[in-house]
Amino acid sequence: MSTAATGAAGGVATGALSGIRVLELGTLIAGPYCGRLLGDMGADVIKIEAPDRPDPLRDWGQGGQKLFWRVHARNKRCISVDLRTDPGREIFLDLVRTADVVVESFRPGTLERWGIDYGVLSELNPRLILVRVSGYGQTGPYAARPGYASVAEGISGLRHLNGFPGEAPPRIALSLGDSLGGMFAFQGALAALYARERTGRGQVVDAALSEASLAIQESTVPDYHKTGHVRQASGTRLERVAPxxxxxxxxxxxxxxxxxxxxxxxxxxxxxxxxxxxxxxxxxxxxxxxxxxxxxxxxxxxxxxxxxxxxxxxxxxxxxxxxxxxxxxxxVMVDPQFRARELFVDHDDPSLGPDDEGYDPEPVKGVGVVPKLSDTAGGIRFGGASRPGAHTDEVLGEVLGYDAETLVRLHEAGTIA
CATH class of the missing domain: 3.30.1540.10 (formyl-coa transferase, domain 3)
Incomplete structure (x- = not known):
């Protein structure tokens, strides 16, 4: 276990995963949601973005407000490092030596092309756990395909069950397949951390959006296997579950x-x-x-x-x-049950100032940490940093001991931002 702290961005974590350091690679929802859940429980999550291609989720939101990011990137320190360059990969590998978990959500084969596959990472850090989140998993005939939540819900049969008989199967107004994939990845990370306490070794967690969407489908598979019954969409009710x-x-x-x-x-x-x-x-x-x-x-x-x-x-x-x-x-936001449970909490971004165009420097309400733990509860130490690379110098200085001269040189070379 690392001796990770959360750094200046958010004080000291006290949750169940305090002391665990996570490196997060990838963009949008599924992998970053896994990282968010780990951070909620106290892990020090360091999100690594490309200097020239930050996470597109930063620009998502309603009414010109970039709010999706603020909630999804909470409890994460954001650094910009170009992993496509040799110096950038060296920085990443230095960070790997200090980490417990790496979460990545690239298309399978990306880490291998960059020369930072699990064989390389585990040689540097045998206790490292690599959580890989993708559309279809790391193996199989569809592994190399790009994968989104909508397609994962469809190919898994989940979308077929939604809606009304005879009508086009609609999607829920959420990226459900992404969230399910992220939750199963989080579950796998926790199981691997627990196993490491016995074995002393890390391992690979292979989480697929399509499989996560399939795994929640109750008895649809055995029902078909044994009886040939194909469950259909049933509108607002479940057939023969009444009333x-x-x-x-x-x-x-x-x-x-x-x-x-x-x-x-x-x-x-x-x-x-x-x-x-x-x-x-x-x-x-x-x-x-x-x-x-x-x-x-x-x-x-x-x-x-x-x-x-x-x-x-x-x-x-x-x-x-x-x-x-x-x-x-x-x-929901005025419901007395949720208010009594203190589920709506502020997400602050201390990296923002009044001149950061397009971002509201005031705290934003979001859903708190679920589930609640009685002794080692997680929390929202800070909302997602809206400026890419907001914690680059902090992390590289604190974690790797880089001095000011080294940081300036890396900035000038475009390796970090």
Whole structure:
């Protein structure tokens, strides 16, 4: 384990991964999301960008505000080093000697072309863990293809399950495949760190967006293998899981009502003022309710339409029925549960000044660290540095001991920025 600290950018980390140093290579969402999760838990994450090609995510956001980056690059020190040059690679290899984890999300073969593949890295640092995030994984006939979240969701069958029968399968308004890939990469990094405590050796974590999108699909594979059943898109409900759907309230809001267990169904029947339905043979068990799913949806929809959404949720909670509204982000941010859990926290960028065009130097609200740990909780030490290379001199001076003269020489050569 390294003796990494977070440096001047954000004070000392106290999370579960405090003392772990991570080098992050790559751009956009999947690999950097893995790096973000590691940083959230206290790791010292050093993001390395090319001087002439910083991460395009820096320019993403709504209304001219470059906010996507601020949240996704939080807890990361950003340096600019040209890995396509020999001096740049030497800097990277010097950093590798101090690191615990390298996260990269280039197309497979890129590190090999640059001469910094895992064989080279592990010879310098046998304890190093290399987390590789790509569209299809490092092997197989599709390995060399570029991969994005949308295609990963499609080829894995995940997109096929979304939407309504007979309609084009839509995407959720997020890069879901990227986030899933990043989460599985994070999981792999943690497992490899744990294994290293026993073996003393690092290893390669090979995380693919397509496989992450496949891995969450419950029983679709065994269902097809054993019965030939191909699960289809089912709109707002799961087929034969009833009742569990969204229902429109009197004031036009959608409310989720999930009462697909026998006890929950009896509670819902009582809440609707029709307790006899709870033991009606047509609805009394899981299979019976599946057979009469349309009837149940029509019945519950008619009842829900007579109530305001807040009243509907209150009634159902009184009867201990699983329920909740379908919120917009505006409603989420004032929801008392999320506020009580302190999930919306400031992301500050101490590297910014009032003259940095296109960036707001004021703190930005974002979602906090999930999950919460009781003893070694993570946190947001600082938001993502909006200026590329904001911590180059700090990191190379602190971690590698480069003096001012060396830094000036590297800047003048264009190796760092």
């Amino acid at each position: 569990s759907n969204i229902y429109k309230s009197k004031d036009g809001r959608w409310v989720i009502i999930a009462a697909n267990q026998d006890t929950l169904w009896m509670r819902l029947a009582a809440a609707m003022g029709r307790p006899e339905l709870g033991t009606d043979p047509r609805y009394a068990d899981h299979n019976a309710r599946g057979d009469h799913q349309d009837e149940l949806d029509e019945m519950i929809a008619a009842w829900a339409a007579d109530h305001l959404a807040d009243d509907l949720v209150a009634i159902l909670n009184d009867f201990q029925v699983v329920t909740g509204p379908v919120n917009t982000v505006a409603e």
